[in-house]
Amino acid sequence: MLGLFKALAVIERAVTAVAAVLSIAIMLIVTCDVALRYVFNSPLTWAYDLISLYLMAAVFFLVLGDAHRAGAHVGVDILQQRFPPAARRLAALVTDLVGLAVFCLIAWFGGLRALDAFESADVLAGAIPWPTWPSLALVPLGCGLIATRLLLHAAADAISLARGRDVVTDVARAQENFE
Amino acid sequence: MILATGLLVLFALLAIGTPVGFAMAASGALGLYLTGGLRMLSGILQTAPLSTVSAYELITIPMFLLMAELVLLSGIADDLFRATAAWVGRVRGGLGMATALAGAGFGAICGSSTASAATLSATSLPAMLKQGYEPRMAAGVVAISGTLAMLIPPSVALVIFGMLAEVNIGMLLIGGIIPGVVITLTIMATVWFLAWRDPSRAPSGPAVPLREKIALLRVVGPMILLFFMVTGVIYSGVSTPTEASALGAFGAAVLAWRSGRLTPKSLVPSVVRAAHGSCMIAMILIGAHVFGYFFALTHFTQDLIAWVGTLQVSRWVVIALILVGYVILGSFMDQIAILVLTVPVVVPLIKSLGFDPLWFGVIKIVTAEVGMITPPIGLNCFVVARYSNRPVAEVFHGTFPHFVAHLLAIALMVAWPEIITWLPSRMQPN
Numbered sequence: 094m095l096g097l098f099k100a101l102a103v104i105e106r107a108v109t110a111v112a113a114v115l116s117i118a119i120m121l122i123v124t125c126d127v128a129l130r131y132v133f134n135s136p137l138t139w140a141y142d143l144i145s146l147y148l149m150a151a152v153f154f155l156v157l158g159d160a161h162r163a164g165a166h167v168g169v170d171i172l173q174q175r176f177p178p179a180a181r182r183l184a185a186l187v188t189d190l191v192g193l194a195v196f197c198l199i200a201w202f203g204g205l206r207a208l209d210a211f212e213s214a215d216v217l218a219g220a221i222p223w224p225t226w227p228s229l230a231l232v233p234l235g236c237g238l239i240a241t242r243l244l245l246h247a248a249a250d251a252i253s254l255a256r257g258r259d260v261v262t263d264v265a266r267a268q269e270n271f272e
Numbered sequence: 273m274i275l276a277t278g279l280l281v282l283f284a285l286l287a288i289g290t291p292v293g294f295a296m297a298a299s300g301a302l303g304l305y306l307t308g309g310l311r312m313l314s315g316i317l318q319t320a321p322l323s324t325v326s327a328y329e330l331i332t333i334p335m336f337l338l339m340a341e342l343v344l345l346s347g348i349a350d351d352l353f354r355a356t357a358a359w360v361g362r363v364r365g366g367l368g369m370a371t372a373l374a375g376a377g378f379g380a381i382c383g384s385s386t387a388s389a390a391t392l393s394a395t396s397l398p399a400m401l402k403q404g405y406e407p408r409m410a411a412g413v414v415a416i417s418g419t420l421a422m423l424i425p426p427s428v429a430l431v432i433f434g435m436l437a438e439v440n441i442g443m444l445l446i447g448g449i450i451p452g453v454v455i456t457l458t459i460m461a462t463v464w465f466l467a468w469r470d471p472s473r474a475p476s477g478p479a480v481p482l483r484e485k486i487a488l489l490r491v492v493g494p495m496i497l498l499f500f501m502v503t504g505v506i507y508s509g510v511s512t513p514t515e516a517s518a519l520g521a522f523g524a525a526v527l528a529w530r531s532g533r534l535t536p537k538s539l540v541p542s543v544v545r546a547a548h549g550s551c552m553i554a555m556i557l558i559g560a561h562v563f564g565y566f567f568a569l570t571h572f573t574q575d576l577i578a579w580v581g582t583l584q585v586s587r588w589v590v591i592a593l594i595l596v597g598y599v600i601l602g603s604f605m606d607q608i609a610i611l612v613l614t615v616p617v618v619v620p621l622i623k624s625l626g627f628d629p630l631w632f633g634v635i636k637i638v639t640a641e642v643g644m645i646t647p648p649i650g651l652n653c654f655v656v657a658r659y660s661n662r663p664v665a666e667v668f669h670g671t672f673p674h675f676v677a678h679l680l681a682i683a684l685m686v687a688w689p690e691i692i693t694w695l696p697s698r699m700q701p702n
Binding site: 109112113116117119120121122123124126127131141144145146149150152153154156157159160161163165166167168169172173184185187188191192194195198199202203205206228229231232236 | 294515
């Protein structure tokens with residue numbers, strides 16, 4: 094079990110590294126765009142499409158699973174903290190299964206749409222015919238990764254519930270806060 | 273009936289601690305399925321997630337979060353408190369006031385209030401305790417001063433409100449400036465009042481030679497530059513808030529690089545944290561969109577507005593009830609969650625009553641500030657308690673006078689909406 098968690102974390106860390114580089118790229122592209130527009134009056138015409146079509150989608154979908162590992166997805170945990178251990182494990186299991194259902198659905202429908210766009214070679218209308226399938230494919234990729242993580246969590250939480258003690262997972266206990 | 277099922281599932285999931293974005297997406301999906309079957313559900317799940325995150329305006333959030341991380345990395349906040357302490361430390365309650373000023377200054381270059389509270393806990397709290405301040409009072413002023421970052425632009429919270437309520441984000445951010453000043457003065461006045469009642473709570477600091485005071489102003493230069501790179505360009509219409517956020521992140525990166533603390537080892541965790549934060553917020557927005565489609569189908573908002581319209585009460589009673597509701601919600605719920613859950617209902621309602629949504633957005637964020645320091649979960653108090661190793665109850669006690677003062681400040685802004693709306697109305701059209 095721990096081996097599976099570790100393998101998943103390796104993949105998540107790799108795609109998160111890509112997303113981190115891309116978020117720095119967004120910062121640099123937009124800064125250059127503004128500078129070029131004001132200094133040389135020649136903005137980067139491709140910046141808008143590149144960022145909104147690919148980069149933002151990549152930053153979000155590639156980080157989805159790793160953010161869940163780090164406990165970044167906030168919940169209202171005030172009640173849950175007061176639950177007895179068995180109820181807390183059951184609540185965690187329900188959360189895992191609900192999340193699993195949501196992300197499987199999004200991955201499935203998103204996958205169909207990406208495949209469709211790939212087969213018909215859809216492109217964005219504009220000066221540069223950006224293909225749409227790479228950004229559409231990020232949806233099943235990112236949602237698939239977080240669904241895998243939720244499946245592992247569900248297994249770990251189900252075992253914890255059955256055995257009456259917490260099975261080790263790699264989920265951080267501390268929560269990240271961003272307000 | 274379907275509406276009740278959807279809401280029940282949503283609140284049940286929230287109660288057991290399911291992440292807000294997951295809970296909204298799940299209950300929204302269920303509601304859509306019950307209303308329009310698989311066809312409707314698949315149509316929305318196919319488009320909503322990708323179209324939400326590929327909105328160009330959304331880059332404001334990762335960029336503001338990245339800016340906050342880089343500002344933290346640059347260490348500029350530590351110097352900021354030293355500078356304000358040197359200038360106002362001599363007066364009664366001076367270090368407390370210096371904390372409020374440093375909080376405002378930090379808020380002007382950083383949009384995250386927990387980051388601000390953490391930084392102030394590390395710098396101003398030890399300084400006040402060393403000076404012999406009553407620990408409760410010192411911790412209280414640190415927790416409340418941290419919340420200024422939510423209100424003074426750049427502000428992640430105002431951007432989220434703007435995206436949900438479809439209010440001009442640039443005008444909203446500019447609308448936070450004067451209230452930010454008002455709240456800073458409110459905190460300073462509260463500190464002065466507490467120190468006047470019992471001078472032993474807040475001994476004044478040693479005199480600092482003028483030469484040193486001027487030397488400490490060095491730190492203010494880069495801070496003001498960064499403030500103008502973001503808020504200045506938005507106000508003057510030079511660029512959109514979206515572009516300004518990337519400029520701000522870039523400026524903060526330059527500051528961090530100049531401070532010599534920007535190394536690959538320090539940069540990676542900062543960028544990853546910013547990415548996690550943006551991912552969390554985007555997930556909540558996706559959940560809110562899926563739930564929003566379902567919610568719109570139920571006509572709940574229109575029915576509520578029609579019902580409120582038939583009530584024989586003044587609109588001021590309605591707004592007062594809404595604000596009280598926000599303070600109560602804020603005491604046990606995450607602020608972003610409160611925004612996504614309430615804005616789709618409350619903003620159309622207040623618009624129908626003739627209130628300005630821009631004014632309301634800023635007022636909402638001030639009530640959110642209050643929520644950040646209200647027990648049982650006021651986040652900033654926990655941040656301060658963790659960083660300073662003091663009991664949480666003590667911090668909550670210390671914030672109580674500020675809680676009262678904030679309610680007065682909110683009343684002031686309800687009575688004179690111009691405090692919020694005047695500056696945005698002077699903006700250059702973009």
